[in-house]
Amino acid sequence: MTALPRRATVAQRLARLGLTLPTAAVPVGAYVPALRTGVHVWTSGQLPFVAGRLPQTGTVGRDVTADEAAQAARTAALNAVAAVAQVLAAESGDAPVEALDRVVRVVKVTGFVASDPGFTAQPAVLDAASTLLHEVFGDAGVHVRSAVGVAVLPLGSPVEVELVVETR
Amino acid sequence: MTALPRRATVAQRLARLGLTLPTAAVPVGAYVPALRTGVHVWTSGQLPFVAGRLPQTGTVGRDVTADEAAQAARTAALNAVAAVAQVLAAESGDAPVEALDRVVRVVKVTGFVASDPGFTAQPAVLDAASTLLHEVFGDAGVHVRSAVGVAVLPLGSPVEVELVVETR
């Protein structure tokens, strides 16, 4: 791969990763995918939908492997980025992927992992989300994070990821 | 029912719903029900107390039905609104219900549902909280939301709901 310019755009970074920004997932209830308050955009908890469906359901450490859960966390994080992009694009009229250049930092990632009681590698699962955010936003992708193992998630999803980001 | 004016007050909306704003619940520990930071008011996790007690305890999908949990989520959300009102009223000297007209948007709802591992309809449970917020605040009630199924909640509560709201 050719080197990215030091100040690469999000579009350049996504292209290099071979990723396409999905459209924001339709909420599974009476809420919105993301919204602005002050300089921050907050997202709803995002599930690892691919084209509107969950590729896999179940509990990590029993029905779902750690590697599969990591891939799901990466997908959920990309969906959260799409939700942010939708808000920013609506504000500016830019294309969603271009609007993402207004993110100055990812503030917080909260990741819930539907976990078998014996599964304690939630950080490894969420690292896939964190890495995606670093890849997409570069230095602006640095964030704080909480990773938690829960009993069960909506629709049987193995993971759920929410974001708070700061924008210019 | 007669139509509400387009810019109805919270008091008008509550009256139409037949709801009375409860007093903010006394915290079950060393914290406060809600507080202001900047333009936001954050609440503590609210349990579905009615007159100081939980009408029902247990795990949703086993001891508690989805409908019962939805009613509990609605109650917890109303208690969270009461916690916000208490902060706003203390600031302005207005009556709590009148102080709520200073909410310009509900930002975030986080809802925890004590869930049997086979129960995956957390979004349907939390929709009752989201709907209450739309009913009470109108357009200002739009929010992002995370819904999570957890092992167990304080005092055996079936649900716990926390809010972040933006105020003028």
Place this chain on the structure above:
Amino acid sequence: MTALPRRATVAQRLARLGLTLPTAAVPVGAYVPALRTGVHVWTSGQLPFVAGRLPQTGTVGRDVTADEAAQAARTAALNAVAAVAQVLAAESGDAPVEALDRVVRVVKVTGFVASDPGFTAQPAVLDAASTLLHEVFGDAGVHVRSAVGVAVLPLGSPVEVELVVETR
């Protein structure tokens, strides 16, 4: 003990408590312990590490007693304070413990307790974290809080505590 001055510094309060501020824990993944956004510092979920290891692992109400979990919550809260201090010290060049005097209020504590399904005293566990914050920050330690019982936490930790604080 001699009385503290009404406006005691954090250093004075810690000394009176016989506590030493730990160094911020190294994250167990691709994120940072704490960061600033606007007037707030947000921390990552903090585990009760003591000198880099968890003194105890397991589920509260089965492997870990409520008293042991409370001690762990106190330790995790102190680690969260250390994470805040690290950010503030890097900004100002002050020693970490002195930099903490810039905290004007602890806004939010979220506490996750790895809980046996029959254990419902999460608030009592988290009170140890809340009390530590009151002891360290005085009136600025007042906060909102959510306490949740989850299936399992990273590395088998019995508790995880995250903070949002407001600074001057």
